[in-house]
Amino acid sequence: MTYRIGIVGPGMIATTAHIPALLKDGRAEIAAVTSRTHETAQKAAERFHIPGVYTSEAEMYANEQLDLVLICVPNAYHAASVRRAFEAGVHVFCEKPPAMNAAEASLMEKAASDADRHLMYGFHHRFQLETIVLKKAVDSGELGDIYHMNVQAVRRRGIPGWGSFTDKEKQGGGPLIDVGVHMLDLAAYISGFPKPVEVMGVTHQRLGRKPGVGLLGDWDPHTFSVEDFASGMIRFENGSSLVLETSYAANTAEQERLNVSFFGDEGGADTSPFRMYGEKYGALLDTTPVFLDKMEDRDAYDRQLTHVLDVLDKKAAPAPPNQGTYVQQLVDALYESAATGKAVSFR
Ligand SMILES: NC(=O)c1ccc[n+]([C@@H]2O[C@H](COP(=O)([O-])OP(=O)(O)OC[C@H]3O[C@@H](n4cnc5c(N)ncnc54)[C@H](O)[C@@H]3O)[C@@H](O)[C@H]2O)c1
Incomplete structure (x- = not known):
């Protein structure tokens, strides 16, 4: 079966990751693209041979029969674009973070349920x-009870120089909502979404507002309105804890560290580089897998879109969207605590 797919926001992530992933899978026909300007929509259309070119999502839905739409606009526009897609009865893949905050994510979740769409x-x-x-x-219980997680999404100099990542109005925040959110999601997904009871967060704006080395392009320090560093701690109802550090820019050794460490009473693990730590046969034993798949020309973005098409094919179950709302609640609480200087209680 071939699925007719629309792209909303043919920017960096849509054109470098998602459209190529869909084309590799082979079950997708990219039927339409919409962007703010005709020029950017037309450019993507020419590059990927997309027949439908629009500057209005409403017009795209009125003219095209789509099965799925990929929402890849800045965070501030996710909620409205998702709502428009569900009004048109189209399944949605929406870029992370789900939205600007948990209230929006929760409305998006309800809209999906009302429309009976993914x-x-x-x-x-x-x-x-x-x-x-x-x-x-x-x-399978290999790590036993996970009682602590250490979440890091730290860049030494990685302020995005494209798009609107330094604009709080369009993104909702800096590294926490942008890259920290990936590792928070990973920690939650692996540990089973434990219920938070208390959250404490701190944000800093130290390096982004002055000129400096831009390893991900040049940004404008005068309009930099997001945090460049955030840290936090979360206590969960099951007794476990999580500490987080995330930055766009920080004076630290590695250019980028994206990792979650899990501490369990039977074993531990790091996600990157991946290793599991245990104790067996009277010795401390590390486990590292060998991935033959790594030789294939497929990465996590490719597997993600194959999964999305598998969901449409009813071969796989989608993650429930309340998982996105959960992660967004943690992000909201970290920002709220940073702003007020007080812990946020979930009780
Ligand atoms: N999963 C990942 O690894 C990953 C990586 C990068 C970005 N993202 C997410 O993808 C989304 C887009 O990021 P990007 O890097 O592709 O950004 P980008 O700036 O390269 O692309 C954004 C697209 O949205 C359009 N757009 C901008 N402002 C708009 C507006 N006001 N109304 C409608 N359209 C508008 C732009 O024309 C462009 O086509 C963001 O939500 C971001 O968090 C995810």
Whole structure:
């Protein structure tokens, strides 16, 4: 079966990851693209041979019979674009974070349910081969009881120089809502979405507002309105805890560290580089998998979109969208605590 797919926002992530992933899968026909300007929509259409070119989502839905739409606009526009897609009866894959805040994510979840359509989010780290193995290991009890998680999405100099990532109005925040959210989702997904009871967060704006080295392009320090560093701690009802550090820019050793460490009473694990830590046969034993799939030309973005098409094919079950709302609640609480200087209680 071939699915007719629309693209909303043919920017960096849509054109470098998602459209190529769909084309590799072979079950997708990219039928239409919509962007703010005709020029950007036309450019994507020419590059990927997309017949339908629009500057209005409403017009696209009126003219095209679509099965699925990929929402890849800045975060501030996710909620409205998702609502328009469900009004047109189209399944949605929406980039992360789900929205600007949990209130919007919760409305999007309800809209999906009312429309009886799928709402899937772009948390592609769930589709890393390492994650797939670790999830099986944790679910089978290999790590025992996970009592602590250390979440890091730290860049030494990685302020995005494209798009609107330094504009709080369009993105809702900086590294926490942008890259920290990926690792928070990973921690929650692997550990089974434990119920939070208390959240404490701190944000800083130290390096982004002055000129400096831009390893992900140039940004404008004068309009930089997001945090460049955030840290936090979360206590969960099951007694476990999570600490988080995330940055666009920080004076630290590695250019990028994207990792979640899990501490369990039977074993531990790091997601990147992937390793599991245990004790067996009177010795401390580390486990590292060998992935033959890594030789294939498929990455986590490709596997993510194959999964989305498998869901449409009814060969796979989608992650429920309330998982996205859950992660967004944690992000909201970290920002709220940073703003007020007080812990946020979920009781
Ligand atoms: N999963 C990932 O690894 C990953 C990576 C990068 C970005 N993202 C997410 O994807 C989304 C887009 O990021 P990007 O890097 O592709 O950004 P981008 O700026 O390259 O692309 C954004 C697209 O949205 C359009 N757009 C911009 N403002 C708009 C507006 N006001 N109304 C309608 N359309 C508008 C732009 O024309 C462009 O086509 C964001 O939500 C971001 O968080 C995810």
